[in-house]
Amino acid sequence: MNKSSKFAMFIALATIAYSGNSYALETENCWHGQYGNVIKNGTNELCWKNNIINSxxxxxxxxxxxxxxxxxxxxxxxxxxxxxxxxxxxxxxxxxxxxxxxxxxxxxxxxxxxxxxxxxxxxxxxxxxxxxxxxxxxxxxxxxxxxxxxxxxxxxxxxxxxxxxxxxxxxxxxxxxxxxxxxxxxxxxx
CATH class of the missing domain: 3.30.1330.60 (OmpA-like domain)
Structure with a gap:
């Protein structure tokens, strides 16, 4: 994994950890934090998605x-x-x-x-x-x-x-x- 990928992963994990009680409420298949914010990757381009197609x-x-x-x-x-x-x-x-x-x-x-x-x-x-x-x-x-x-x-x-x-x-x-x-x-x- 190159340095920028590691940094992006670190930012994404930090975002999830920071949201404390963040929950994986699926809206348009994207995860949202406890304040309703869409949780995105480290480069702020993509949202974290739930991989369950049909529950x-x-x-x-x-x-x-x-x-x-x-x-x-x-x-x-x-x-x-x-x-x-x-x-x-x-x-x-x-x-x-x-x-x-x-x-x-x-x-x-x-x-x-x-x-x-x-x-x-x-x-x-x-x-x-x-x-x-x-x-x-x-x-x-x-x-x-x-x-x-x-x-x-x-x-x-x-x-x-x-x-x-x-x-x-x-x-x-x-x-x-x-x-x-x-x-x-x-x-x-x-």
């Missing part, structure tokens, strides 16, 4: 990110109980939203990927298999409910990509998930 409280909302003028990526997450690949009732709502999106945009959808994750409890080879089972269950649900299986793809990462700390029960519950990524194009010609 359990707002899991039914679509998160849309445009990546080119004609491509759209939609990301959602469903959550699982400890050491389970059974799809929860509340997760079926989100999966059904994915199915509805597919049915109303069938000609524009390029790919739907289910990406399995786990918390860090247990050994990594077990977690990798568990995350794969979760991704497969989500994929099966989508295929059994009308999504063309040729568009479906699975991936699994075990506990390698957490969205929250594995040091707390709440954080571990957020890491036990399947991320669903829909890639589609506006007005695609077949």
């Amino acid at each position: 359990q409280e707002n899991f039914s909302e679509l998160s849309t990110n445009k990546i080119k003028s004609n491509k759209i990526v939609i990301k959602k997450s469903i959550f699982f109980d400890f050491d389970s690949s059974n799809i929860k009732t509340e997760s079926r709502i989100l999966l059904n939203e994915t199915i509805d999106y597919y049915k109303s945009n069938k000609n524009n959808v390029n790919k739907i990927t289910t990406i399995g994750h786990s918390d860090s409890t247990g050994n990594e080879s077990y977690n990798k298999r568990l995350s794969e089972r979760r991704a497969i269950e989500a994929e099966k649900y989508l295929a059994n409910n009308g999504i063309d299986s040729k568009l479906l793809e699975i991936n699994s990462f075990g506990s390698k990509i957490p969205i929250a700390s594995n040091d707390t029960p709440e954080g571990r519950s957020k890491n036990r998930r399947v991320d669903i990524e829909i890639i589609s194009e506006k007005n695609r010609k077949n």
Whole structure:
């Protein structure tokens, strides 16, 4: 790490430490200090962001990110109980939203990927298999409910990509998930 990067890191950490009781209230995905100020990096260019794409409280909302003028990526997450690949009732709502999106945009959808994750409890080879089972269950649900299986793809990462700390029960519950990524194009010609 070069000297200016170290200095920027020091300033950012000092800002967080100075705010004392600063809390990570997410507004427009940026952290705010106790006085409502946006916490920025040392060069005052970027805000500190929360890496949680969808929390359990707002899991039914679509998160849309445009990546080119004609491509759209939609990301959602469903959550699982400890050491389970059974799809929860509340997760079926989100999966059904994915199915509805597919049915109303069938000609524009390029790919739907289910990406399995786990918390860090247990050994990594077990977690990798568990995350794969979760991704497969989500994929099966989508295929059994009308999504063309040729568009479906699975991936699994075990506990390698957490969205929250594995040091707390709440954080571990957020890491036990399947991320669903829909890639589609506006007005695609077949």
